[in-house]
Amino acid sequence: MSSAHASATSTADLAVRLRLALTRTARRLRQEADSSLTPSTAAALASVERRGPLTPSELAAIEGIQRPTTTRVIARLEEAGLVVRASDPADRRSSLVSVTDEGRALLRKARNRKTAYLAHRMRDLPADDLAALERAADVLERMLEDGTR
Numbered sequence: 001m002s003s004a005h006a007s008a009t010s011t012a013d014l015a016v017r018l019r020l021a022l023t024r025t026a027r028r029l030r031q032e033a034d035s036s037l038t039p040s041t042a043a044a045l046a047s048v049e050r051r052g053p054l055t056p057s058e059l060a061a062i063e064g065i066q067r068p069t070t071t072r073v074i075a076r077l078e079e080a081g082l083v084v085r086a087s088d089p090a091d092r093r094s095s096l097v098s099v100t101d102e103g104r105a106l107l108r109k110a111r112n113r114k115t116a117y118l119a120h121r122m123r124d125l126p127a128d129d130l131a132a133l134e135r136a137a138d139v140l141e142r143m144l145e146d147g148t149r
Helices: 003-033 039-051 056-063 067-079 101-122 127-146
Strands: 083-088 091-099
Touching (some): 039 067, 039 091, 039 101, 067 091
Antiparallel strands (some): 083 091
16 A cells, blocks of 8 residues: 555545544534524524624625525524614615624623533643644644635
C-alpha cells in the first residue's frame, strides 16, 4: 500500500470520527440549551441577532433555506415574541426582522447553558487533553474560515 493511499484512508477515517463526534456534540449541546426552539428556529434567531435587522430574503440566504420556509420560521419566532417585523424603508413591499429583548435573553441563556455544560465536562481533563482541544478548536476554526461550504 502506498503512503499516499494510507494517508488518504487515515484522513477519511479521521473525517468519519470527527463527523460523528461533532454531530453527537452538537446534539448534546442542543439538549443542554433546554430551549423550546427547533434547531432551524434557533439558528435563524441567532442569525437575526448577529446580522440583523434582516429581510426575509437575506435570512433565507444566510440560513441556506427557501423563502417559504423562512416565512414560516419568522412567523414562529414572531408568535413567540422573539423577533419583530417592521417595514423596510428601502422597499415597502418587504419587511425587516429584528430580535427582541426576549429573543436576546433566550439566546444568552441557551449559550450560557451550553458553555457551562462543556466547561463542566472539560473540568477534570488533564492538561495535555485541554491543550489538544485548544489545538483542535484552532484547526476547526481555520477550516471553517477557509471554505464557505
